[in-house]
Amino acid sequence: MGRAYNIAAPASGRILSGGVDSAALYPPKKFFGAARNIEDGGSLTILATALVDTGSRMDEVIFEEFKGTGNMELILDRKMADKRIFPAVNVVASGTRKEEILMGTEELNIVWKLRRVLHALEPQAALELLLEKMKGTKSNVEFLMQIQKTTSGPDDSK
Numbered sequence: 001m002g003r004a005y006n007i008a009a010p011a012s013g014r015i016l017s018g019g020v021d022s023a024a025l026y027p028p029k030k031f032f033g034a035a036r037n038i039e040d041g042g043s044l045t046i047l048a049t050a051l052v053d054t055g056s057r058m059d060e061v062i063f064e065e066f067k068g069t070g071n072m073e074l075i076l077d078r079k080m081a082d083k084r085i086f087p088a089v090n091v092v093a094s095g096t097r098k099e100e101i102l103m104g105t106e107e108l109n110i111v112w113k114l115r116r117v118l119h120a121l122e123p124q125a126a127l128e129l130l131l132e133k134m135k136g137t138k139s140n141v142e143f144l145m146q147i148q149k150t151t152s153g154p155d156d157s158k
Contacts, residue, residue: 001031073093
């Protein structure tokens with residue numbers, strides 16, 4: 001959307017690095033901001049994708065402009081996809097912002113413990129470990145309880 005507006009929008013005269021006209025980013029920002037501005041409450045989920053690591057400075061500038069506007073990031077991993085490892089998700093780099101308002105304290109501590117374990121691994125090993133642990137459980141609660149029992153860390157003293 002950012003690239004399309006950069007091509008189609010009238011020039012404002014203010015060009016950012018990568019050849020992005022600053023006015024071209026306003027309409028996409030307004031669109032993505034709609035998810036937070038629903039009259040009378042309600043909910044709107046907008047799923048957006050960004051292509052990065054293309055070698056294009058424009059893509060990087062657009063990505064950086066919008067990076068902070070999302071509530072979560074799901075980072076796909078081309079190397080895993082090339083190896084036919086699916087879902088090709090870099091679980092170490094992916095995550096939800098403000099997860100502390102989505103979970104209780106106990107659940108959050110277990111999730112943080114899991115993240116520390118996964119962060120110590122390469123992305124492929126982290127995904128494989130996560131998938132293996134998930135296969136043996138039937139619910140999120142059961143999964144988190146298994147993580148709590150099988151990982152050691154600073155939260156075990158409670």
